[in-house]
Amino acid sequence: MSATALLYTFRRCPYAIRARMAIAASGIKVDEHEVALRDKPASMLATSSKGTVPVLVLSSGEVIEESLDIMRWALAQHDPYDWLRDLPQSLSLIERNDREFKPLLDAYKYPERHRLGDAQPDPLAHRESARPFLSDLTSRIQAHGFLISHQSRLADVAIMPFVRQFAAVDPTWWASKPYPALADWLARWLADSIFELIMTKRVPSVDAR
Numbered sequence: 147m148s149a150t151a152l153l154y155t156f157r158r159c160p161y162a163i164r165a166r167m168a169i170a171a172s173g174i175k176v177d178e179h180e181v182a183l184r185d186k187p188a189s190m191l192a193t194s195s196k197g198t199v200p201v202l203v204l205s206s207g208e209v210i211e212e213s214l215d216i217m218r219w220a221l222a223q224h225d226p227y228d229w230l231r232d233l234p235q236s237l238s239l240i241e242r243n244d245r246e247f248k249p250l251l252d253a254y255k256y257p258e259r260h261r262l263g264d265a266q267p268d269p270l271a272h273r274e275s276a277r278p279f280l281s282d283l284t285s286r287i288q289a290h291g292f293l294i295s296h297q298s299r300l301a302d303v304a305i306m307p308f309v310r311q312f313a314a315v316d317p318t319w320w321a322s323k324p325y326p327a328l329a330d331w332l333a334r335w336l337a338d339s340i341f342e343l344i345m346t347k348r349v350p351s352v353d354a355r
């Protein structure tokens with residue numbers, strides 16, 4: 147086994163994006179294995195049978211299979227932006243994102259998979275059902291610039307990739323700024339050098355081990 151940890155990742159996956167953001171911020175070097183989700187490498191499934199990315203395999207052989215755990219592992223070693231400060235508040239908002247907002251995002255993005263009975267797909271109804279969560283994020287940013295505090299915290303980094311996906315479903319609507327402070331916050335993240343670094347295009351690699 148190599149001395150460097152190995153991250154199985156998928157470029158556009160919001161969970162993988164949050165993990166790569168934290169790893170990049172911590173300065174820890176990992177080897178990245180870009181995965182094709184339709185053709186997951188046998189080595190990844192052998193290490194983590196649940197079959198989702200990201201998965202981090204440490205040089206000790208320990209496997210970390212949840213994006214949030216990967217973030218906390220990396221930042222526990224080096225946290226130059228103080229993202230772990232106010233952790234309980236961050237975790238509670240991330241929990242809402244993952245449990246409440248993510249299913250609404252999926253329904254909005256793939257309305258044909260989320261029809262009720264014979265009803266026509268209704269993306270706008272799904273978009274509307276995300277309003278309470280997005281309005282809450284917006285009020286928080288209006289109050290202090292970020293979601294938890296006046297500086298970025300774990301919640302900002304962990305939730306940003308999901309808001310990014312939501313915004314990308316209908317860019318024209320998002321550009322009309324239905325949630326102005328949230329749109330500005332997202333734009334700041336998209337211009338962030340760490341985000342640019344971790345979104346560099348990679349070709350899916352062949353099974354490395």
Ligand SMILES: N[C@@H](CCC(=O)N[C@@H](CS)C(=O)NCC(=O)O)C(=O)O
Binds near residue numbers: 200213
């Ligand atoms: N709870 C997991 C969720 C990860 C997840 O669902 N990743 C998606 C990609 S965004 C995945 O790998 N899905 C499996 C598939 O599409 O086959 C985490 O936080 O790491």
